[in-house]
Amino acid sequence: MISSKSVKGVLGYISHYALKTLVLPGNCTVFTFHRVLSEDEYRQTTFQKSIAVSDVALQHFILHIKSRFDVVSLQDMIDFKNGKKECSSKQAYACITFDDGWYDNYTNAFPILKAMNVPATVFLSTDFIGTDAGFWWQNLGDALSCKNLKGSQQDQLAKLLTPFVGEVAVDVWNVDDIIAVIKQDFYDQALNITEQALEIAGQRLLSHGLDWSHCDVMSEYGITFGSHTLSHPRLSLLEPSVLDKELSLSKRCIESKGVNYVNAICYPYGDVNGSVINAAEKIYDIGFTTQLGIADLNSTSLAEDLTNAGSMMSVPRINMPNNLALNTGRFNYRLIRAALRRR
Numbered sequence: 400m401i402s403s404k405s406v407k408g409v410l411g412y413i414s415h416y417a418l419k420t421l422v423l424p425g426n427c428t429v430f431t432f433h434r435v436l437s438e439d440e441y442r443q444t445t446f447q448k449s450i451a452v453s454d455v456a457l458q459h460f461i462l463h464i465k466s467r468f469d470v471v472s473l474q475d476m477i478d479f480k481n482g483k484k485e486c487s488s489k490q491a492y493a494c495i496t497f498d499d500g501w502y503d504n505y506t507n508a509f510p511i512l513k514a515m516n517v518p519a520t521v522f523l524s525t526d527f528i529g530t531d532a533g534f535w536w537q538n539l540g541d542a543l544s545c546k547n548l549k550g551s552q553q554d555q556l557a558k559l560l561t562p563f564v565g566e567v568a569v570d571v572w573n574v575d576d577i578i579a580v581i582k583q584d585f586y587d588q589a590l591n592i593t594e595q596a597l598e599i600a601g602q603r604l605l606s607h608g609l610d611w612s613h614c615d616v617m618s619e620y621g622i623t624f625g626s627h628t629l630s631h632p633r634l635s636l637l638e639p640s641v642l643d644k645e646l647s648l649s650k651r652c653i654e655s656k657g658v659n660y661v662n663a664i665c666y667p668y669g670d671v672n673g674s675v676i677n678a679a680e681k682i683y684d685i686g687f688t689t690q691l692g693i694a695d696l697n698s699t700s701l702a703e704d705l706t707n708a709g710s711m712m713s714v715p716r717i718n719m720p721n722n723l724a725l726n727t728g729r730f731n732y733r734l735i736r737a738a739l740r741r742r
Contacts, residue, residue, distance in 0.1 A: 414731050419467070422738040423491035427476050427694040428468065429687065429716040432457070432497045435508040441721065446540040446574040452721045454507045460724035461495075461515050468493035472518040473623055473661045477684050479696045480711060486696050495519040496687065496716065498627060498665055500528050502606075505613040513620045521617070522627035522665035522687075525652040527608035534607050534631070536578050539593040542600040543574045555599045563592065582668065586633045611656050618659035625663035626650050626683070633670045642675065646682050663687065676712045686712040691733075692740040693717075715740065 433450035441453040452460075464470060468491045471479075476494050478484035486492065495512075497504050500523040512519050526532055543556065557569045564580045581589050597604060614624055626649040628634070634642060646664065653660050662684040666675065669689025679686050692715025717737050723729050 414735055418731060418734055418738070419491075422734070423468070423693070425486065425488040425490070425696060427471070427479065427492040427494060427696055428734070428737070429476075429494045429496060429694060429714060430460075430464070431689070431716045431718045432495070432508070433499055434501050435497075435503050435511075437507060445544050447536065447578070449575075449718075449720050452719065452724050454511060456721045456724040457508060458511050458515070460719065461511065461517055463727065463730070464493050465515070465517065467491060470495065470517045472621065473520040473625065473663055473685075475518075476694070476696075477661070477663070480685070480694075492696070496665065497521045499524055499534065499631070500609045500627065502609055502613075505609055505617065509613075509617055509620075509622065512622065516621075518621045518623070520623045520625050520661055520663065521609070521614075522625045522663070523609070523614075523649070523653060524627040524629065524631040524667065525649045526630045527606070528614070529611040530608065531604075531606050532608070533605045535590050535593040536582065537607055538602075538604050539581070539589075539596055540574050540578060541605070542593070542596040542602055543572070543577060545600050545602070548600060552599055552601075556596060559592065559595055559599065563588070586636065611658070614656065614658040621659075623659045623661040624653055625661050625665060626653060627665050628667055631667045633668055634666055634675045635670050635672045639674075639678070642678050646679055650682060671713065680712045684711070685714060687714050687716055689718065690715040690740075691717060691737050693734075693737050 432452060434452070435457050436444065436451050436453055438453045438455055441448075441451060444451055470493050473494050473496070475484060476492070479486040479492070495517065497508065497519065500521055504521055508519075527534060548556070560577060561569050563585050564577050568576055568580065581592060585592070594604065618624070626646070628645040629649045629652070630645065632645060634645065637645065650662070663686070664679050664683040665687040666679075666689075671686070671688055676686065690713070694714050715737070717733060723733055
């Protein structure tokens with residue numbers, strides 16, 4: 400009788416062979432990270448864990464992909480797609496990206512990238528870089544997950560949140576679910592809700608972003624910086640004039656700082672439609688979504704079809720949570736799923 404372990408082993412071998420010989424060569428897989436924490440910090444994190452990895456997981460991930468991909472810069476990828484550089488149809492390519500511009504990208508990710516000599520791009524929401532502004536979702540999560548809240552404070556927070564997320568979500572008190580609902584349905588009120596929650600919890604708005612001096616240092620070691628807009632808004636909800644400001648001024652800000660800039664945009668929340676793409680393509684060479692997929696290097700289409708992995712302005716990526724970075728089997732499965740979406 401054939402054991403399940405043997406079957407899994409055979410399936411694992413077949414998937415690895417298919418990826419190596421049929422799927423990955425001639426294409427570029429773009430991997431997405433946000434936060435990089437120490438092992439202790441990661442273990443202690445109680446919310447937004449899906450956008451964080453440990454430094455150990457990141458190191459494991461880079462060691463693994465270096466054995467399977469040619470890890471190139473985002474500028475190389477742009478040059479491949481527009482024909483300025485020739486790519487091999489037999490080579491699998493990969494890019495590494497980090498969204499938002501978290502301070503821990505400098506303290507925890509950068510030493511690993513530097514030591515392992517791999518390029519990467521950090522997409523900056525420039526209102527949060529070198530300022531006292533903090534990412535609202537992190538501050539809100541900190542307020543809601545505070546262990547020292549008194550009963551009266553919990554009651555006030557519940558009263559604040561119930562009109563937005565409902566009684567059931569408040570009763571369960573799942574911080575990730577509460578943040579997700581506000582991101583999706585009440586984005587325009589998110590900062591106001593956060594400020595009220597912090598006041599109730601007796602906390603203050605904290606900054607989480609990089610400083611421009613960190614970007615200067617990282618630039619010296621092959622790290623590039625692209626735009627993640629000014630204020631990290633939901634772009635599809637903006638008036639055209641505000642949309643243009645978010646796209647154009649963030650680029651201008653990064654360029655003015657003299658850091659290692661790449662002319663690329665990453666859409667906050669993956670919130671993109673045809674109007675956003677039309678505006679972005681007038682300013683940027685390439686745009687990145689949160690859709691799962693593998694980029695087709697043989698197409699330079701600027702099509703608005705968001706399922707088109709060959710479009711220069713809607714390039715798909717693979718988000719890398721901690722368990723995916725550490726588990727080769729899960730990683731291969733995610734690659735296959737991404738490949739099935741490539742057109």
